[in-house]
Amino acid sequence: MNDLSKIVDTLENRISKMLHGYEKLKQENIRLEAQANETHKMLKASQEEAQQWREKCSSLQLANSMLGSDQHKRETKLKINALVREIDQCIGQLSE
Template structure:
């Protein structure tokens, strides 16, 4: 009978330790999920900022070309030609 009592005590101790480990893991999981959400939000903000900066860079390249910079003249000419074609198309549509 004494062996059975010791076995039950041992199982109780193991169960308690296992339950404590489960509580720790659930807490850690919750912390990691919160951290993941923060990381995703930060990534979305940074992605939006990158897009904005790329747009600003393209605008600055065009402005530099218009001001006489030799580096991006070809791109600027192509963009201007594209805009002129769009304007001509709109005028033609309005004329009809």
């Protein structure tokens, strides 16, 4: 009977250790999920900020070309031509 009691005690000990380990892993998983969510939010914010900077850069390039900068004149002319074609299409649709 004494051996059976030792076996039961050993099993209880192991189960207790396993449950403790499980709880530690569960808490670590929760922490890592929260960290992953925070990182995802930061990444999304960074991507949005980068997009805003790209748009500002594009606007500045367009403004520079309109102010007479030789660097982007061709791009500006192409953009203006595209806008004129789009306006012509709109006028054509309105006149139908």
